[in-house]
Amino acid sequence: MTPDEITALFTRADGSYLFARWGRPIVPVVFGVEDATLRVVKGAVEAVVTLANHKMSDTDPELGANLMVFFCRDWAELPEVPNLDRLVDGLAPLVERLTAADANQYRVFRFDPDGQIKAAFVFIRMDAHLAEVPADTLALSQAAQVILLWSDRAFTDISPLADAGGTLILRPEIASVIRAAYDPVLPGMAQDPSHGLRLAARVSLLQ
Structure with a gap:
């Protein structure tokens, strides 16, 4: 996922950014x-x-x-x-x-x-x-x-799950975001969209 796509997962319909774990x-x-x-x-x-x-x-x-x-x-x-x-x-x-x-x-x-x-x-x-x-x-x-406290629009169009040979699993990109979101170097709550960039960087490191 791109940094913008990851940031969008925590950007609410009113345009505000809110992340919490x-x-x-x-x-x-x-x-x-x-x-x-x-x-x-x-x-x-x-x-x-x-x-x-x-x-x-x-x-x-x-x-x-x-x-x-x-x-x-x-x-x-x-x-x-x-x-x-x-x-x-x-x-x-x-x-x-x-x-x-x-x-x-x-x-x-x-x-x-x-x-x-x-x-x-x-x-x-x-x-x-x-x-x-x-x-x-x-x-x-x-x-x-x-x-996580996802955006109210995060999974409106796409499920967090994916089909893997007939078995539904967490989409790999969503699993990566979850893992990265709990990295101790990141804050437990954030309201600044720059957090999305930090989260994207942690996702890249974990992949």
């Missing part, structure tokens, strides 16, 4: 699925965290779990989840917007004072389209999209 070990918990699917989701998260050379843990000292993945059939189910409105500000209007847009997925991030990712909430509505997607594919896609 996790600053604490990731502790996932999954709601609304059977045990087999739960293991698939946690396995995908672990694979992407390992790729990033980041860490997972059994518990977050402040939150308990800091990556919460919710599967549902209808957005109206979310307000019924106990205490979810305390974790996600504006849950009721969010559900209204998701319903009106006929969306099937959404991610909410929370941040530590230094701007690094503190927690993430992933909401997946299993509509007819997602019901046809294999669990491992869906899990890997979500894990890739939650490991």
Whole structure:
């Protein structure tokens, strides 16, 4: 990928640049699925965290779990989840917007004072389209999209996954960006587009 293409991955629709990675070990918990699917989701998260050379843990000292993945059939189910409105500000209007847009997925991030990712909430509505997607594919896609604070346009036209002989894997260029993004020499949060150039330089060094 060119430096401009890498910078675009973190340039939002309003033109602002915003990059953030996790600053604490990731502790996932999954709601609304059977045990087999739960293991698939946690396995995908672990694979992407390992790729990033980041860490997972059994518990977050402040939150308990800091990556919460919710599967549902209808957005109206979310307000019924106990205490979810305390974790996600504006849950009721969010559900209204998701319903009106006929969306099937959404991610909410929370941040530590230094701007690094503190927690993430992933909401997946299993509509007819997602019901046809294999669990491992869906899990890997979500894990890739939650490991960094990507632009709201990053994967609008192109999936973070690629077909490798019938097996869907992370696109190599996206995997390279994830690895480079967690290089300790780079900041955990950045708002200056020049960060995209530094990130591109780290990608080149890792290839």
